[in-house]
Amino acid sequence: MNSFYRSILHDIFPREGSQYAADVDAMVLLLTGLCIFVFLGIMATLLVFSIRYRKKNQRTDVPNRSSNTWLEVTWTIGPLIIFVGFFSFTLGSYLKAEIPPDNAREMFVVGKQWMWKFQHEEGPRELNEIHLPMGGPVRLVMISEDVIHSLYLPDFRIKQDVLPGRYTQLWFTPERKGVFTIHCAEFCGTDHSRMDAKVTVMDPLEFDNWLKSVSTNSTLVDRGRILFESHGCVSCHNSDTIDQAPSLADSYGKTVKLDNGDAITIDENYLRESILDPQAKKRAGYRPIMPAYARVFSESEVIALLAFLKSYSSHRLEIDSKREPGESQ
Amino acid sequence: MNPSPMQTDYLNIETSLKSWLLTRDHKRIAWLYLGAVLFFFVIGAIAAAMFRIELLTPKGDFFSPDFYNRLFTIHGIVMVWFFLVPVIPATLGNFLLPLMIGSKDLAFPTLNLVSWYVFVVGGLFTIWTVAAGGVDTGWTFYTPFSSVYSNSNTLTAATGIFITGFSSIMTGINFIATIHRMRAPGMSWLRLPVFVWTLYSTSLIFILATPVLSTVLILLFLETQFGMGFFNPVLGGDPLLFQHLFWFYSHPAVYIMVLPAMGIVSEIVPQFARNKIFGYRFIVGATLAIAVIGFLVWGHHMFVSGQSLYSNMIFSFLSFVVGVPSAIKVFNWTATLYRGSISFEAPMIYALGFIFLFTIGGMSGLFLATLSIDVHVHDTYFVVAHFHYIMVGGSILALLGGVHYWFPKVTGRLYPERLAQGSAWLIIAGFNFTFFPQFILGYMGMPRRYQSYPDRFQTLNVLSSAGAFILAVGYLLPFLYLTWSLFKGAKSGPNPWNSDGLEWQTSSPPIKENFAHAVTYGFRYLTEEAKSNGVET
Numbered sequence: 001m002n003s004f005y006r007s008i009l010h011d012i013f014p015r016e017g018s019q020y021a022a023d024v025d026a027m028v029l030l031l032t033g034l035c036i037f038v039f040l041g042i043m044a045t046l047l048v049f050s051i052r053y054r055k056k057n058q059r060t061d062v063p064n065r066s067s068n069t070w071l072e073v074t075w076t077i078g079p080l081i082i083f084v085g086f087f088s089f090t091l092g093s094y095l096k097a098e099i100p101p102d103n104a105r106e107m108f109v110v111g112k113q114w115m116w117k118f119q120h121e122e123g124p125r126e127l128n129e130i131h132l133p134m135g136g137p138v139r140l141v142m143i144s145e146d147v148i149h150s151l152y153l154p155d156f157r158i159k160q161d162v163l164p165g166r167y168t169q170l171w172f173t174p175e176r177k178g179v180f181t182i183h184c185a186e187f188c189g190t191d192h193s194r195m196d197a198k199v200t201v202m203d204p205l206e207f208d209n210w211l212k213s214v215s216t217n218s219t220l221v222d223r224g225r226i227l228f229e230s231h232g233c234v235s236c237h238n239s240d241t242i243d244q245a246p247s248l249a250d251s252y253g254k255t256v257k258l259d260n261g262d263a264i265t266i267d268e269n270y271l272r273e274s275i276l277d278p279q280a281k282k283r284a285g286y287r288p289i290m291p292a293y294a295r296v297f298s299e300s301e302v303i304a305l306l307a308f309l310k311s312y313s314s315h316r317l318e319i320d321s322k323r324e325p326g327e328s329q
Numbered sequence: 330m331n332p333s334p335m336q337t338d339y340l341n342i343e344t345s346l347k348s349w350l351l352t353r354d355h356k357r358i359a360w361l362y363l364g365a366v367l368f369f370f371v372i373g374a375i376a377a378a379m380f381r382i383e384l385l386t387p388k389g390d391f392f393s394p395d396f397y398n399r400l401f402t403i404h405g406i407v408m409v410w411f412f413l414v415p416v417i418p419a420t421l422g423n424f425l426l427p428l429m430i431g432s433k434d435l436a437f438p439t440l441n442l443v444s445w446y447v448f449v450v451g452g453l454f455t456i457w458t459v460a461a462g463g464v465d466t467g468w469t470f471y472t473p474f475s476s477v478y479s480n481s482n483t484l485t486a487a488t489g490i491f492i493t494g495f496s497s498i499m500t501g502i503n504f505i506a507t508i509h510r511m512r513a514p515g516m517s518w519l520r521l522p523v524f525v526w527t528l529y530s531t532s533l534i535f536i537l538a539t540p541v542l543s544t545v546l547i548l549l550f551l552e553t554q555f556g557m558g559f560f561n562p563v564l565g566g567d568p569l570l571f572q573h574l575f576w577f578y579s580h581p582a583v584y585i586m587v588l589p590a591m592g593i594v595s596e597i598v599p600q601f602a603r604n605k606i607f608g609y610r611f612i613v614g615a616t617l618a619i620a621v622i623g624f625l626v627w628g629h630h631m632f633v634s635g636q637s638l639y640s641n642m643i644f645s646f647l648s649f650v651v652g653v654p655s656a657i658k659v660f661n662w663t664a665t666l667y668r669g670s671i672s673f674e675a676p677m678i679y680a681l682g683f684i685f686l687f688t689i690g691g692m693s694g695l696f697l698a699t700l701s702i703d704v705h706v707h708d709t710y711f712v713v714a715h716f717h718y719i720m721v722g723g724s725i726l727a728l729l730g731g732v733h734y735w736f737p738k739v740t741g742r743l744y745p746e747r748l749a750q751g752s753a754w755l756i757i758a759g760f761n762f763t764f765f766p767q768f769i770l771g772y773m774g775m776p777r778r779y780q781s782y783p784d785r786f787q788t789l790n791v792l793s794s795a796g797a798f799i800l801a802v803g804y805l806l807p808f809l810y811l812t813w814s815l816f817k818g819a820k821s822g823p824n825p826w827n828s829d830g831l832e833w834q835t836s837s838p839p840i841k842e843n844f845a846h847a848v849t850y851g852f853r854y855l856t857e858e859a860k861s862n863g864v865e866t
Contacts, residue, residue, distance in 0.1 A: 013773075050666065068608070189465070192780075
């Protein structure tokens, strides 16, 4: 019998692919217990009153309106305290789940009707499938080429909408080997229910072998550098021409001033927008001479450029020479 | 004004088709609305029956994916805008509001009729949408799918909703004006029946939220027809702006659906417990609080949409807070039973069923308000189960309770009590069968709007479909026996429930002018003496 109950629980709770998933399940069990307790209390009261005060004969007196201020205050403040308490209690784990650690392995995801494209920094691309090493945090940087999708990993209790026009992110730490499912959770048209993908979580060593077996000649950064050079970006955005255009070396993560006086931190979304539509948020002190590349680069190419720009450093030659192909962080 | 000796009432005073279609009598307009919303309910229910058949098997094998998408879209559009939003205010509300406050009619009888015609015109666009092959955007019309990628009749569907919005606004204005200006002498604000208070709150939401929906539909039209960029990132817009505007209406719309239902329950429970409602002022306060706070929680539909972390935290907090007034109501209904003299006729079974299901629905809302739980269950069947517990378990049960309770008032006849009680139990059972498994499906990770699904979800889906069948039978029964009772039911007399409510202190069915004499309302609950003065036929 015990195994029967366990198998029911096993069915209700999807696999726990990470410690975070187990934390969410614990929270759900706590809230369920709390709700069942209060629910049974209310229902028992209803039942007891229904039996105790069931109609025996026609009531003849006209009852007065009744109210009890202290009772009302109690059952107003009581739920409020419980609700706010639960809100505060669970907020921490949410914030932890929202803010990715700095050492996370980065993956780029492009969603389109009705497929998922994954890009490893080391170069390999995967379709409707990703391989990940167990134990390390992974940060997915995601964008859609058409409508809104939502990348949903039920076994990790996480999802995030994938928008056209700007990046959203999702991070998690796979802590269990196996194959897990990705569903699209935001309705996206005809084959919405078939927009699945597979996540294969492997031992880090196994993963490195896998990475070698599929490795491409160029890393994502290499591809970005080639684009940066072949499209002439480099002719304005270099350290010799800083009066024409800002140098992009070492710029990622810096806060800069815009010509309307606002300050902005150079992040993935700002870089993407400035490539595709440079006049949208102009840096202070530069003439608006850069053409828009909205019709030039695909989302995959923008991703390669971003990977390059994020690593673009005045010391990049030193860094690049140290970097082995297929090296993971 | 002189009632003739042969018992004329609002139904038999004129019988021509013209007298119905051009009537300005709020009681007849309530019937017109009832006919229209029932028509749409049937459309929505047929769509639901069809996709529940599709969901019997994991593979999408009964319909094409595009057809399936059209089924759940029309189910949502029709059930939200053409059934749940108007049904209680425009039928029971329309009929009872003037009677409950001792008035001859609403403040603007012609506007009331116009609102029905506007509703019908909006409905015609919806029928056109279905006839032309349907729409596949989901009832939420999220951009850029609806604006750029959908090859279906988005424009006609949106036009229908846009037009229907004006009928909501007209009803809202009419109710607010009526409650402010048409109360009988002595019917002060704190003597108003709770149902009237909920209609008042609902009307406030009608006139404050509906224009935002109209605006977003106009923006959608301008973007798709004239290329103005509001929501499409390619044109410089932001798809999240659409969601913000949409939910700014559509979250308060949930309260449009559920507040009048709470009002009905607040009338039925004291009546059948032969008690006064416990904590009247607090119930009224909670009603207004829900209407106000309900405007501040729309962002909880967007926790995983990409809105900022701070927005998420604020909306999560406020969503917990909006749960408090609902809890207050449940506690007060329970306390109303205390030292009552309770009987369990069909309306009471529906009202207690409402409390049972609404409490489950409300508690499941706490899971959704919790950020880290919502991230997992958002856009899964958990959400589907949650809002059906509120809107079907809540609103429809209260509606049916109200329909049974006021059936003698409206028709002057009695419904078959035993059959009605049996149907009520059947509906409650069928409902739980249908929707409880969906909580589990959602937590297991089944996303909503899925035509095909992994095999491990099949058992619960079959249960849910079987429950839907029971529920369908449960709906059919009242439809049949109430239709029968309308013509053949035993005469009820003016006040079969022996109620204190002002609406019962006149003949049933009422005369065209509602009350034979000008009403003066002495105090909240009439004494026997005042009652006998009021009943004149």
